[in-house]
Amino acid sequence: MSTAAAIHPLWLRLTHWSNALAVIILVFSGWRIYNASPIFNFKFPEGITLGGWLGGALLWHFAAMWLLVANGVVYLLFNLFSGRLKNRFFPLRVREVFGDLLAALKGRLAHEDPRHYNAVQKLAYLFVMLDTLVVILSGLVVWKSVQFPLLRELMGGFDNARIVHFFAMAALVAFFLVHIVMVALVPRTLLLMTRGR
Amino acid sequence: MTESNPPAKLDRALLMKDAMRELSAPTRRLFLRRALSLGGLAMLSGCSISNDKSVDSFLKGVSRFNDRVQGWLFDPNRLAPTYPESMITRPFPFNAFYARSQAPRVDGDSYRLEVSGLVADKHSWTLPELHQLPQVDQVTRHICVEGWSAIGKWGGVRFSTFLQRIGADTSARYIGFKCSDDYYTSIDMATALHPQTLLTLSYDGQTLPREYGFPMKLRMPSKLGYKNPKHIAALFVTNTNPGGYWEHYGYNWFGGS
Incomplete structure (x- = not known):
């Protein structure tokens, strides 16, 4: 039965939760790494970091990065070749984004059909895909600045790549927080993302 | 590996x-x-x-x-960026697993660099002997595992030149270093032969100061700071990975940049 078919296919649910795991490990270990030499005038509370010390945090970070990248590649390939990327996210019109944003702020954004994303969702999910790409590329420069000269110059040098990496992380965390609030407001989306229907 | x-x-x-x-x-x-x-x-x-x-x-x-x-x-031909002297970080930060005042005092006159392992010539080197080898200098960025970086100017002997002089088996996999401050680390042969890998004897045109590793520091702009041993007392060529001080606690062994 077509109506009983999963709204979120299995590959999407798997890559979603693998990505969540990778991001959580990377963010919390990344904060510990940041604390070893803060870029700005603050540190993250060590109680909410992962790794226990710089070396431990680095081990977590450089393990979870593979999960993020491998999972991201699988997600993108499925998304592209299943046609989901095109169907779900496009067309994306500026006017609709503003309209839906306004409706959302007034608490009047409809969620009747979870098979369609509203314009704000489309924008948010596309943004987080791009942001993840920025996180990965800037991270690659922080990790191997000598081996990736073009990417290094694109990021404005080693020191600047750290700043780009930081803000890309901050944007990812901001998305995550809004994402959690939205799931709390529309709890059945959590069900959709776990059992598919 | x-x-x-x-x-x-x-x-x-x-x-x-x-x-x-x-x-x-x-x-x-x-x-x-x-x-x-x-x-x-x-x-x-x-x-x-x-x-x-x-x-x-x-x-x-x-x-x-x-x-x-x-x-x-790792690309053996890819060079780390070099900088004009005006970009040198002053003062260049001190960094070690002990305080600045505890940096070892090595007597330059009695100093001998011990060489062992898979090499043809195992004689120990005095500082004047090392100074007689061709000298080069370069201004490069030192990147610390903690995330900060600083630009400095190091001068000395190309490590590949030195390895050639001692008749090192360059098909061996590792070079290990033992230091006067009980630090130890090791590197891969490809990095050892990289043209920017220097056995440095000077910093910013002066004899390498005590806090920066007198009498000798191996400087590799393609590796993180903790892979660059200071106060080197002995080095050896081997096929068994000798590990390292921080590596033992969990820092990545290759530590490349």
Whole structure:
């Protein structure tokens, strides 16, 4: 039965939760790494970091990065070749984004059909895909600045790549927080993302 | 390229330093406890986490995999960026696992660099002998594992030149270093032969100062700071990975940039 078919296919649910795991490990270990030499005038509370010390945090970070990248590649390939990327996210019109944003702020954004994303969702999910790409590329420069000269110059040098990496992380965390609030407001989306229907 | 555990060095001074470090820095035990608390998270990925040791060995396993990836990514002909002298970071930061005042005092006159392992000529080198070899200098960025970086000017002998002079077996895999401050580390042969890898004797045109590693520091702009040994007393060419001081605690062995 077509109506009983999963709204979120299995590959999407798997890559979603693998990505969540990778991001959580990377963010919390990344904060510990940041604390070893803060870029700005603050540190993250060590109680909410992962790794226990710089070396431990680095081990977590450089393990979870593979999960993020491998999972991201699988997600993108499925998304592209299943046609989901095109169907779900496009067309994306500026006017609709503003309209839906306004409706959302007034608490009047409809969620009747979870098979369609509203314009704000489309924008948010596309943004987080791009942001993840920025996180990965800037991270690659922080990790191997000598081996990736073009990417290094694109990021404005080693020191600047750290700043780009930081803000890309901050944007990812901001998305995550809004994402959690939205799931709390529309709890059945959590069900959709776990059992598919 | 499997990394064996560095042999435990039962040296009183070294043990003391380790103990001091354990007291002052966040401990390994804490790391393991945190790792355990994250065990539940790791279950989501399908890994079976039975105890904290398995998490630790899994992460160390990935780190060894990362060594291999970095060895594969390393391009022997790719140069690290160099900078004009006006960009040198002043003052250049001091960094070690001890305070500046505790940096070792090495007597330059009686100093001998010991050479051993897979080399044809095992004679020990005096500083004047090293100064007679062709000297080069370069202004490069030092990148610390902590995330900060600083630009400095180091001068000395191309390490590839030195390895050639001692008749090193350049098909061997590793070069190990033992330092006067009980630090030890090791590098891969490809990095050792890189044109920017220098056995430095000077910093910013002056004899290498005590706090920057007198009498000698191996400077590699393609590796993180902790891979650049200071106060080198002995080096050896080997096919057995000698590990390193920080590497023993969990820093990545390749430590490339």
